[in-house]
Amino acid sequence: MLRRYKDVVIGYKEESYPPIPTKFTLWLRRNVLVQLFRFIVINIKVMRIVIGGHH
Amino acid sequence: MAKVVVLGAGISGHTAAIYLRHYLSRKHQVVVINPTRLSQFPPSNIWVAIGKMKSKHVIFDLEKIYRKNKIEFVQGRALSIHPEGDGSEDRPFVMVELTGEDKQGEKINVDYDYLINATGPRLAFELTEGLGPDKYTYSVCTYEHAEQTWKALQEAFEKMKNGQKQKFVIGLGHGSATCQGAAFEYALNVAYEIRRRGLQDKAEILWLSNEYELGDFGMGGAFVRRAGYITSTKVVTEGILAEYGIRWIKRAGVYKVDERKIYFEKLDGSMGEVEYDFAMLIPAFKGAGLKAYDKNGNDITSKLFNAGGFMKVDADYSGKPYEEWKASDWPKYYFNPDYNNIFAVGIAFAPPHPISKPMKSPSGRVISPAPPRTGMPSSVIGKTVASNVAKSIKKGKLVLEHTASMAEMGAACVVSAGYGFFTGAAATLTVFPIVQDYEKYPEWGRNLSYTLGEVGLAGHWFKYMFHHLFMYIVNTRLLWWALPL
Secondary structure (H helix, E strand, O other): OOOOOOHHOOOOOOOOOOOOOOOHHHHHHHOHHHHHHHHHHHHHHHHHHHHHHHH | EOOOOOOOOOHHHHHHHHHHHHHHOOOHHHHHHEEOOOOOOOOHHHOOOOOOOOHHHHHEHHHHHHHOOEEEEEEEEEEEEEOOOOOOOOOEEEEEEEHHHHHHHOEEEEEEEEEOOOOOOOEHHHOOEEEOOOOOOEEEOOOHHHHHHHHHHHHHHHHOOOOEEEEEEEEOOOOOOOOOOHHHHHHHHHHHHHHHOOHHEEEEEEEOOOOOOOOOOOOOOOOOOOOOOOEEHHHHHHHHHHHOOOOEOEEEEEEEEEEOEEEEEEEEEEEEEOOOOOOEOOOOOEOOOOOEOOOOOOOOOHHHHHHOOOOOOOOOOOOOOOOOOOOOHHOOOOOOOOOOOOOOOHEEEEOOOOOOOOOOOOOOOOOOOOOOOOOOHHHHHHHHHHHHHHHHHHHHOOOOOOOOOOOOOEEEEEEEEOOOOOOOEEEEEEEOOOOOOOOOOOOOOOOOOOOOEEEEEHHHHHHHHHHOOOOOOOOOOOOHHHHEE
């Protein structure tokens, strides 16, 4: 996933300075337990949005 | 007995129709008019366009569903609305050209007590020279387009396997096009599939957008809490593109495509062009092009529709400048102020103004996204209007109890790449409300506790679940109405 950073992050161009995830962040994104928790959080947030969206 | 006619069976129209049938007793008629027998769930077209789903997984058979639910189905295209009837007919009606195989071209009048216009967008490829699947670029806007795009993508993969370099340009094909989320998702999926095949050294991928800053998504961007900061979606989006090895050009209004190059004007007036081998560019959207006539046959199209062909509803169309925009400009009930028994839902309603700040190049070309009204807002609006129409029928007068303003509802945009349960990832963006309300949320325009932006497997699972949930609801399976929408 990260092998192209050296091509993308080149100074003095419009697209030069994106944030780059650390190895730990990448691990968190793939960790099933962490993501299960995030899945529940996303569902709760979306449910609140759906229910709160029409009155 | 009342008769409700729904024009169009996309996300919004179909939702309105099945909820109307659910709310109303069988003595009332619900009629749906749609040019095709099949409808689709457009967000999943992305999966069709990368070969992870077949068309049959994203389409649903209207005739079958409507037969089961006692909804009348007319396969045809609405041509004109006659809200006062005409010389020979007192009741309001819609003139329809039938499109079914046996009666193609035949014109009929379908009368109504309440009309819900859900005709969706007309894909205005012609506004950009050379744009569209019949010309040089591909699209994911319909399942047929997505199938065609997948075929072309496979050919590009083959060329790369044979050592040929390929340049992919994905983004928006017009200065005012919207639906950035779909194009963005497709760009990530293409990048993912290229990497999965180990072909990244043979590919160059470019994101080409009309947004002022990446992450605008036609809703003026958003702010999310992230790693101890309140961060703009610009930062989140740029990070995701960089991760996938995608370069970008922003503030670009595409005006022409030929067989080798895409031509665009930038917001600062400079002209640019990029070569491409494969391009998927979303076109501008227009209204369906319905006409309207009064009792005497006078053309009243401009009374019902704006210049883009979208239907006027209970919104503020005064054309006030950006600095004076308010959340209250946005419609709550979606009824036409001149004819209160006509409603417009989904993309068919005319927004009062964009959400993103309107921008023009020195030559006068609009280079800023139109407001998105697809997906979640479409279905919520469809359901809300169905509820109000059903109440009005039961009470015998116009009752507007329920509201669904885009300035009071949120949306989730899940941009998923990859397909497996443990592979791939999704960027999830939720915002509340869609249209910023600086009176209620003076700091950020939105409620940050509902607004999130994150990347991970969770969003990927959510999108997969949402696809199946939606297909369950639209197919009106057991207790479908008990599910959240």
